[in-house]
Amino acid sequence: MMEASSKKDLSQVSDAEILEEAAERLKRQYLSEHGVEFRFGSFHFVFHDGRFQAVEDWPRSRRYLSPKRVAGNKE
Numbered sequence: 093m094m095e096a097s098s099k100k101d102l103s104q105v106s107d108a109e110i111l112e113e114a115a116e117r118l119k120r121q122y123l124s125e126h127g128v129e130f131r132f133g134s135f136h137f138v139f140h141d142g143r144f145q146a147v148e149d150w151p152r153s154r155r156y157l158s159p160k161r162v163a164g165n166k167e
Contacts, residue, residue: 122149 133151
């Protein structure tokens with residue numbers, strides 16, 4: 093973990109920008125570790141007793157299609 097003195101001030105950065113950067117870093121790390129691009133799936137943040145422990149990758153072989161987006165669905 094980083095010490096408070098070495099952390100950058102992120103209070104001026106939006107949550108969306110932080111999450112976008114985290115997502116890009118996770119994708120790069122996945123490519124480095126597995127040798128393939130992370131195209132579909134999710135990353136899960138794991139907490140134990142209220143403390144962050146890890147990030148798990150949950151790749152999928154295809155994209156998720158919401159039932160509302162399936163062709164022919166009138167709703």
